[in-house]
Amino acid sequence: MVAEFLSQNGFEVKTESDGAKAAERLINEDFDVAVLDIGLPNMDGISVCRAVRSHFSGPILMLTARGDEIDEVVSLEVGADDYLTKPVRPRVLLARLRVHLRRSSDTPSASQPSLIEVDGLAIDASSRSVFLDSVPIELTTAEFDLLWLLAANAGSVVDREVIYQELHGVRYDGLDRSIDLRVSRLRKKIGDDPNLPQRVKSVRGVGYILASKS
Amino acid sequence: MVAEFLSQNGFEVKTESDGAKAAERLINEDFDVAVLDIGLPNMDGISVCRAVRSHFSGPILMLTARGDEIDEVVSLEVGADDYLTKPVRPRVLLARLRVHLRRSSDTPSASQPSLIEVDGLAIDASSRSVFLDSVPIELTTAEFDLLWLLAANAGSVVDREVIYQELHGVRYDGLDRSIDLRVSRLRKKIGDDPNLPQRVKSVRGVGYILASKS
DNA sequence: CCGGTTCGTTTCAGTTTGTATCGGTCGAGG
DNA sequence: CCTCGACCGATACAAACTGAAACGAACCGG
Numbered sequence: 001m002v003a004e005f006l007s008q009n010g011f012e013v014k015t016e017s018d019g020a021k022a023a024e025r026l027i028n029e030d031f032d033v034a035v036l037d038i039g040l041p042n043m044d045g046i047s048v049c050r051a052v053r054s055h056f057s058g059p060i061l062m063l064t065a066r067g068d069e070i071d072e073v074v075s076l077e078v079g080a081d082d083y084l085t086k087p088v089r090p091r092v093l094l095a096r097l098r099v100h101l102r103r104s105s106d107t108p109s110a111s112q113p114s115l116i117e118v119d120g121l122a123i124d125a126s127s128r129s130v131f132l133d134s135v136p137i138e139l140t141t142a143e144f145d146l147l148w149l150l151a152a153n154a155g156s157v158v159d160r161e162v163i164y165q166e167l168h169g170v171r172y173d174g175l176d177r178s179i180d181l182r183v184s185r186l187r188k189k190i191g192d193d194p195n196l197p198q199r200v201k202s203v204r205g206v207g208y209i210l211a212s213k214s
Numbered sequence: 215m216v217a218e219f220l221s222q223n224g225f226e227v228k229t230e231s232d233g234a235k236a237a238e239r240l241i242n243e244d245f246d247v248a249v250l251d252i253g254l255p256n257m258d259g260i261s262v263c264r265a266v267r268s269h270f271s272g273p274i275l276m277l278t279a280r281g282d283e284i285d286e287v288v289s290l291e292v293g294a295d296d297y298l299t300k301p302v303r304p305r306v307l308l309a310r311l312r313v314h315l316r317r318s319s320d321t322p323s324a325s326q327p328s329l330i331e332v333d334g335l336a337i338d339a340s341s342r343s344v345f346l347d348s349v350p351i352e353l354t355t356a357e358f359d360l361l362w363l364l365a366a367n368a369g370s371v372v373d374r375e376v377i378y379q380e381l382h383g384v385r386y387d388g389l390d391r392s393i394d395l396r397v398s399r400l401r402k403k404i405g406d407d408p409n410l411p412q413r414v415k416s417v418r419g420v421g422y423i424l425a426s427k428s
Numbered sequence: 429c430c431g432g433t434t435c436g437t438t439t440c441a442g443t444t445t446g447t448a449t450c451g452g453t454c455g456a457g458g
Numbered sequence: 459c460c461t462c463g464a465c466c467g468a469t470a471c472a473a474a475c476t477g478a479a480a481c482g483a484a485c486c487g488g
Contacts (some may be wrong), residue, residue, distance in 0.1 A: 068304050076309035081317065082296075089283050095290040114369065126369030128415050138410065140444060141418040172236030177466085178446050184467055185445090194467060204454070204465065312470055354434060390474085392436050399435090408477060418444065418475065434485075444475075453466075458459100 002035065002063075005090045006097075008166065010114075019043025020070040027055040033101060035093075036080075038064040038071060046071075046078055053079035059100035063088060116151040118212045121190065121199065124149045132190055142167070143186045146179075149201065154181035162181070183208055216249065216277075219304045220311075241269040249307075250294075252278040252285060254261050258383060260285075260292055267293035273314035277302060285309040286295035288379045290366070330365040335404065335413065337365050345395060346404055356381070357400045360393075361424075364414065369426035371417045377405025397422055 014031075019040035024034045026034055026048070034056065036045035043051075053060070061082045062075040071133055072083045082096055116127040122131040125141040128144055130137045139147065149166050150158055163179055164172035185199055186192075192199045201209050217227045228245075230236040240248055248270065252259035259276055267274070273295040276393035278285055284298045295312055298396040328340045336345040342358055344351045353361065363380055364372055377393055399416055400406075406413045415423050 015389055069306055073305050076313045081313060091287050095287045099290045099295060124427075127427060128417070128423060129425065137446085141416070141420075142445060177448085178294045180466060181446075181468075187467095202466065356435065390436085391438085391478095394476060395436070395478075398476090401477095416476065430488090432486090434483105436481105438481080439479090440477105440482085441479105442475105442477080443468105444473105446471105446473080448471085450469085452469090456462095456464105458460085458479090 002088060002090075002093065008096070009094055011097075017041070019045070021049050023048045024049045026052045031056070031058060033058045033097060034060045035097075036060060036076070038062055046074060048211045049075065049080050050078040050106050059097075060094075061096065061100070116148075116154070116164045118151055118210060119199070121151075123148055130190075137189055139186070139189060142182055145187065146182045146186055147190075147210075149209060155212040157203045157209040158207050163207060179208075216302060216304075216307065220266045220308070223308055223312075230241060233259070233262050237262045240266045245270070245272060247272045247311060249311075250274060250276050252289070260288060260380070260383065262294045263289065263294050264380075273317070273381055275307075275310065275314070284375065284379055284385060288376060292380060293366075293378060317321075330362075330368070332365055332368045333413070335365075337362060341424045342416045344404075351403055353400070353403060356396055357403065360400055360405075364422060364424035368424045371423045372421050374421040377421060393422075 006013050014025075014029075016025060017040070019149075020043045022036070022040070023043060025031075036048055036053070038045035040048065040155060045064075047212050048063065049060055059081040060079065061084065062071075062080045063084050063086060064071055065086045075083045075100065081100055084093060084096070115124045117123070120133045122134075123144075124130070130144065130147065132137055145167055146163070149163060160179060161172040164170075164176065167179070182196065183202075187194050187197060187200055190199060199211055201211055203209055219228050220227050228239070228243075236250070237257060239245075240262075240305075248264055248266070250259035257265075263274055263276065274293065275296045275298060276285075276289040276294045276299060277298050279300045285371055289297045295314055298307060329339065330337045330339075334347045336348075337358075338344070339362060344353055344358065344361065358376065359381055360377070363377060374393060375386045378384075378390065381396075383391070397416075398408065401408050401411060401414055404413060413425055415425055418425055
């Protein structure tokens with residue numbers, strides 16, 4: 001759940017349920033930040049933290065179900081940078097992650113890029129602007145959000161349920177047509193003929209895909 | 215009580231019960247770390263934090279009685295480094311202080327800059343002045359505060375609720391229009407066409423974003 | 429106190445977005 | 459090759475949201 005939320009907010013997330021493996025990957029791969037659950041199997045979060053602290057320079061956040069003061073003090077003493085008790089409130093986690101990333105370096109490099117380019121269609125999240133062959137296209141909020149979602153998954157089909165969940169934040173009830181409508185309006189603005197769409201293609205019974213020639 | 219405990223643990227502590235005076239002393243005297251209570255008289259902790267953040271580079275910890283999620287998110291967004299809810303457990307406070315002091319001594323540079331530049335728009339917090347392509351722009355207090363908040367989060371959407379909480383100090387009631395009005399006035403002054411805004415863009419149903427090229 | 433500036437509230441108009449609905453298209457099974 | 463039902467596109471309309479003018483309260487320097 002945490003992973004999914006962070007993904008939706010522009011982080012590139014990798015998960016690992018085994019503590020020892022997590023430690024190994026933290027040391028060998030190149031992460032910007034670590035979020036550790038204290039109650040991991042095989043090797044608990046505190047041990048992982050102690051093991052990697054001298055090899056991993058980014059911020060380490062600890063999560064726990066127990067609101068245990070001892071855990072918190074111990075976590076911080078073995079080198080963690082922050083400590084949150086479950087249930088984790090997503091916005092709080094996000095705010096704290098940003099604080100630590102800002103502090104630890106001014107270049108949060110490896111997160112999701114804010115610019116995606118697909119076959120002459122450039123989409124910039126940080127300015128919420130879109131260019132089609134260098135010509136600016138004015139999209140509304142809803143249209144942009146849809147396009148960004150499709151672009152982030154360009155070349156692979158995005159399930160209708162996923163689109164609905166991402167754009168509305170709730171589960172798809174099975175008979176809503178608002179997605180189709182957004183697609184319709186988006187196509188019109190990016191000059192895609194609905195009868196023979198070259199960019200936003202429908203996949204009958206599944207969802208939509210932003211075509212990328214590759 | 216907090217002061218006494220920290221004194222016993224090797225810190226040299228100075229206290230101030232008046233918020234405005236605290237801000238003044240933080241800027242003029244030379245502290246290593248600040249612990250702010252959100253419920254201070256005269257000037258609340260969040261205001262103090264915002265006021266001093268560009269002049270004080272050490273860690274800032276916020277304390278509050280209410281376990282309010284909004285307070286926490288806002289605290290972190292105005293530049294605080296940590297947030298603890300009362301009753302404060304002394305050992306936890308101590309552990310967190312040490313973490314932050316260790317971090318801040320590692321990176322003597324890190325802190326929010328007093329000057330933010332976004333695509334030809336330069337905003338200087340210390341003199342509260344704004345330049346658009348080197349041409350000075352006269353903004354009122356309210357307009358400047360809004361712009362600074364957006365600029366500090368340039369490239370990412372700032373939630374309406376966060377803006378309201380930050381600018382008014384109270385929770386958003388859901389139907390206030392003063393934010394829209396400020397945005398409207400700000401746009402006019404920085405020469406942003408409201409029908410086709412290139413800098414301050416609305417994100418319908420969410421809030422506003424200051425576009426940053428990337 | 430006075431005039432001017434700033435800022436929030438009210439209000440209305442314009443835009444955006446979802447819902448309802450109708451017509452067209454696709455494709456499996458005969 | 460035909461039929462039927464499921465699915466998709468798009469128009470029309472209504473609800474929700476935003477922009478900003480008008481007004482007045484609060485503030486500020488003198």
